[in-house]
Amino acid sequence: MIPALAPPLADYAARHVKLAVAEGVATLTLDRPERKNPLTFESYGELTAIFRAAVQDEAVRAFVVTGAGGNFCSGGDVHEIIGRLLERDTKGLMAFTAMTGDLVKAMRACPQPILAAVDGVCAGAGAIIAMASDLRLGTPRAKVAFLFNRVGLAGCDMGACAILPRLVGQGRASELLFTGRSLPGAEAQAWGFFNALHEPDALAGEAARLAASLAAGPAFANAMTKRMLAMEWAMSIEQAIEAEAVAQALCMTTNDFRRAYDAFVAKQRPVFRGD
Known part of the structure; x- marks a missing residue:
């Protein structure tokens, strides 16, 4: 748990993601656009710490999670995470999967509603972050892919088998988790994964407006x-x-x-x- 004397998120010195707090809304931006914003061990830990700290921060009343450069998140960094996992034993691998699951636990445990603003690539752990959010806005060009099976892994990752069926239904979740195919924006909205679609240049503004409305609520x-x-x-x-x-x-x-x-x-x- 975050210590009781943890600084408010407005003063939190984030190093591996961008964090901005204004008018009760904390905006988290995955900011490695040259690689389509992949996650690292460090960014996993920092995101988890931020959501845990939010439990104590009454000034923050809503979150927006988004990505820089026209993409949301391409999942775990191939070199900085996947390559290093091949060197771990079972105990080390269990430590990693527990760490990734802790991010979803922190997102679901923080009291503030979390809004994911998704454009472009939203794959692997990136799709999980969007899934674990409370609301999701997308764009027509967004592509959501739970592609774990394409790298030889099971679809049961970070709570996907529990949460995804509740969003899109058991049959549709099974299709996505067994095939790893990309779900285009319009289909993702029709299936109930996205609450609404907006054009890419309007997405940030629409997400900010919805988050402000949530922050103004009780x-x-x-x-x-x-x-x-x-x-x-x-x-x-x-x-x-x-x-x-x-x-x-x-x-x-x-x-x-x-x-x-x-x-x-x-x-x-x-x-x-x-x-």
């Missing part, structure tokens, strides 16, 4: 929604209804709930503060 309630969406995967309908009754009652104790009522009475738009 932070406690949004965090509760994210938590319950995850918890209810393993619940019966009856259990889910009972759990949601408790969650919603807690939201009704917040000042944001009262602000919404007061604004309605005054015929104004509520300004949420997250308390």
